[in-house]
Amino acid sequence: MDALIEKVNKSNYLEIVEVWEASVRATHHFLKEADIAYRA
Numbered sequence: 001m002d003a004l005i006e007k008v009n010k011s012n013y014l015e016i017v018e019v020w021e022a023s024v025r026a027t028h029h030f031l032k033e034a035d036i037a038y039r040a
Contacts, residue, residue, distance in 0.1 A: 024036055
């Protein structure tokens with residue numbers, strides 16, 4: 001399988017964050033909600 005890496009556009013940000021958050025919630029059960037919601 002070949003991977004395609006594309007530059008991110010602002011229009012993709014919401015979808016990227018949704019995928020990131022779902023993957024964190026599925027794999028990082030030790031994190032508290034505040035850890036996931038933290039924005040630097």
